[in-house]
Amino acid sequence: MKPLIALCIYLSAFMLLSACAQESGTMIAQQQLVDEKAELPVYPEVQQPAQEPLPVFPEIPKQAFTWVTEDGGQSQLDFNPRVDILFVTDNSDSMKSAQANLIKNLNRFTNGITNNKMIDYHIGVISTWDKKWENPESKKADPYKIGELRFAKTIAGTETAQRYVTKKDSAGVLATTLKIGVVALKDGGPENEEFFSPLAAALENNGRGSANEGFFREDAQLVVIFLTDADDASSRISPEQMARTLIDFKGGRQDKVSVYGVLVDAKDPDQYKDWALRVHPTYHPECFVGQKNNGKCTGFGPERLEQLIVAANAGSGSPKQIRDQYIMSIVSPSFGTELGRMGDSITVKTLEKQIFLSQIPRVDDAGKLMLRVRYGTADVLAQGKGQLIPNKLSGGWNYNPSSNSVKLSGDIKYEYKDGARFAVDLVPVPLAN
Known part of the structure; x- marks a missing residue:
């Protein structure tokens, strides 16, 4: 019994000593942390500068385009x-x-x-x-x-x-x-x-x-x-x-x-052809042996x-x-x-008619060509009126950028007026400085 009692007393004493050592280590670590904090410098509070207000820009006005009319005195605008x-x-x-x-x-x-x-x-x-x-x-x-x-x-x-x-x-x-x-x-x-x-x-x-x-x-x-x-x-x-x-x-x-x-x-019967196109020995001897058709010719x-x-x-x-x-x-x-x-x-x-332009027409923001074609007498065209010709291949006009010209198809349904001509209105591309 005595050895057993001695063992129990030994173990209890060991556990008590271990607990004391752990607590002591924790206390030392905490004291070191406090000491480190105490050594940190103290900075003054930073003052944020006041924000300047954003500048107010004036609204950009919408660009205005000026339409011009090709010179109505040009003979190429006449329609005869x-x-x-x-x-x-x-x-x-x-x-x-x-x-x-x-x-x-x-x-x-x-x-x-x-x-x-x-x-x-x-x-x-x-x-x-x-x-x-x-x-x-x-x-x-x-x-x-x-x-x-x-x-x-x-x-x-x-x-x-x-x-x-x-x-x-x-x-x-x-x-x-x-x-x-x-x-x-x-x-x-x-x-x-x-x-x-x-x-x-x-x-x-x-x-x-x-x-x-x-x-x-x-x-x-x-x-x-x-x-x-x-x-x-x-x-x-x-x-x-x-x-x-x-x-x-x-x-x-x-x-x-x-x-x-x-x-x-060539496939028509010989009876409808001139003699020179018929399978005939006088005009096409290569088709005959003597006067007999050799069967090599089918028609001319x-x-x-x-x-x-x-x-x-x-x-x-x-x-x-x-x-x-x-x-x-x-x-x-x-x-x-x-x-x-x-x-x-x-x-x-x-x-059909082709009109060559003296200025290159502009394209708007939507990709539409700023060009139109009118037909009428000189006095009507001068008032900005006249028959408006549609922009389409058949029954209207088409723009050719390579020649800078307007091609009018030959199947436009005109409202005929004696002495009428064309007017071409456009917004020109500005010339580079």
Whole structure:
């Protein structure tokens, strides 16, 4: 028992000593913390400076824009759409029914052109040429030289002193003028029809005192229409050269030239074609062995004329699109409808207009172009009024920044006024200092 009692006394004494040591350590640590705090410096209270009031800035006034009107005295703002339409007509013997079909449906072609009060038109006709007539001893049925405009005719069919038809002439005068008739080969008619050579001659023969004087006007749209069941047989002019000649004639402006064709197609039956386009041993010996068809030829079309039409109307679409738009069939069952569509196309092209601006228009904060176009007489425009032309591609105007110009489409519905012109109003971009 004594050893056990001694052990208990020893443990109790040990625990008591440990507790006293822990308390003593805590007290010493607390005393050290108090001593450290006592040694910290005392700083004076910092005084915060008074806040200055924020400056009051004046309100920025909304920017005011000044609208200006392009000089109404500029001729480019006048609106006198002009078109010179030249028919290059085949008068060989095989064209009798085609010419009759044209005259029968002529009103459908001319309705849009002649009934539009705005359009000032010249319409004339030249005939095909055969180089054999360059021989003085050759037989020729008419007195017209290469490229000479035919004389206009009265409704009764008698020739006048005028070489072309204008707005003052009646529809009957136009019909009789375009009906030039045909000449059989035996009577001196054409065999190898040329179209490029008389067209080129017509362009050259337009000076003072010449047969075609006054027909071609510098500011007019030039439209050429071929009417034939043959192809061009000109040996000295390629289709590309002819296209270039037409464009150069209009000062290099391709947009001022349009070339159309009322033609046969390679797939049309031979009975509708000129002999030179038929699968015939005289004109296409490569298709025959002796007099027997070798089966290698399926038909011939007016390739050179088609190439010219594509080249002259370049920029109006792909070659296929150009053919579809600018060529119609001479034997079409819907000849009148297609002829009317051609006339409408010419009307739209003639009424297109481009106005070049002297200042660049500003764009507002909403991204809207600060530009407008009005149409009306000079006194109405001076009052800030007139027909407001909408800003849209079809039936209105469009701005071209690269040329700083306004392009007016040809299908705008105008409220026609005699002597009307355009006014272009804009807020100009300020010039840099």
